Each structure stands twice: as structure tokens, then as C-alpha cells.
Amino acid sequence: DTAVSQTPKYLVTQMGNDKSIKCEQNLGHDTMYWYKQDSKKFLKIMFSYNNKELIINETVPNRFSPKSPDKAHLNLHINSLELGDSAVYFCASSQVLTGLENEQFFGPGTRLTVL
């Protein structure tokens, strides 16, 4: 019973391509997130959605576009991939946005390699 799942787990693609990563959570949470973990292992938030509404949109190139068709899904589409986009992308979800109850559950990650 995977709580937060992501597909694909690995993604190898050429520069300039467009790709999507899918995320689904079966925890009944209202909030979902996308994080990027770079080669130095630094984990940084990209987007968050609460009840399908965009809450956080950090300084991310507009080549990155999240889409939330419903509360249980938050997909990430990336246009015109660049070498610097190579990283591990984690999806996460939480029941609440703030407070010590904001435990975030992470998916297994998608390792994106741009050649």
C-alpha cells in the first residue's frame, strides 16, 4: 500500500525534450508538494497545492508547470529540458499546511537525467 507514489522512478532524456512526472497519494491529504534535490543533496520546494489551488510557486523557471487534476494527484510537466534540470524530484503530501502536525509524506523520488 504505497502512500505517495511517483512515476517514473528513473527518467533519462535528451536536452530540449518535454517530459512529465506523475504523483498520486492515497492518504486523503489536502496538500501536495514538489521538491527538487540537486547533486549536493539540497532539498528545495518548488510548488505546493492545497485542494487543487496553487499555494507556493518558488522561483522556478516557467518551463516547469504543475497540474493538479484532483486532490490526490499532482503532476509535474517540464518543457525544453536543460542539463541543469538533472536532479531527483520528490512529490510529497500532508494533511495540514502549518504547525507541528505538518508531517509530509514523500514519494520515492524520480531521478531525472538530462543528456
Next chain:
Amino acid sequence: RKEVEQDPGPFNVPEGATVAFNCTYSNSASQSFFWYRQDCRKEPKLLMSVYSSGNEDGRFTAQLNRASQYISLLIRDSKLSDSATYLCVGLDTGRRALTFGSGTRLQVQP
């Protein structure tokens, strides 16, 4: 300056040792703090929330000093299975976003 800074590590300790990790934060808007654990090539998982009065969960003790903007994690009687990267995390209530430190790697040796 990063919002959350941690000891870079790695910490190499023998089994049974007590080890402490420190973390400082610069954003006074951060209201809640957590320690997450990340195993190699795995996703982060919540280890414990950090309460203002300090809290303990088995062998793990977390402390928060708001005046000094300092958070700590103490692990007693280290086990081999404690080997991982420990991430200090602040929650900015205004932005409703978690800010992660870069992590401290712990290697417990037999």
C-alpha cells in the same frame, strides 16, 4: 546565507556512542521545526517534530532554543541502523513551506 544550516558531517561513530547534531536557522518567521531522516537514495521521512520545551522519543532527544535560533538532535546508544542523513527542517508559517538544511550524514560503525 542559507535559511537552515547544519553541521556538514559526516559523523563516524562506533555503535553505542552518543552523537549530537546542531542546526541554526536565520528566518525568524519559521515557527515549527522538525528532524527528517533520509537513507541513501531514498525519500526523507519524519523522525520527530521539535517542541519548544524539548522532546524525547526513545533514544532521540530534540531541543529548540528560539532565542539563539538553534535546534539540536541527540542520539543515544547509536545503532548501525541509525546510519543515514539527518535533515533539519523549518516550517515558515507565512509561506507555508518547509525549508530543509543540507543534512548531516551519520555513519555508525560496528
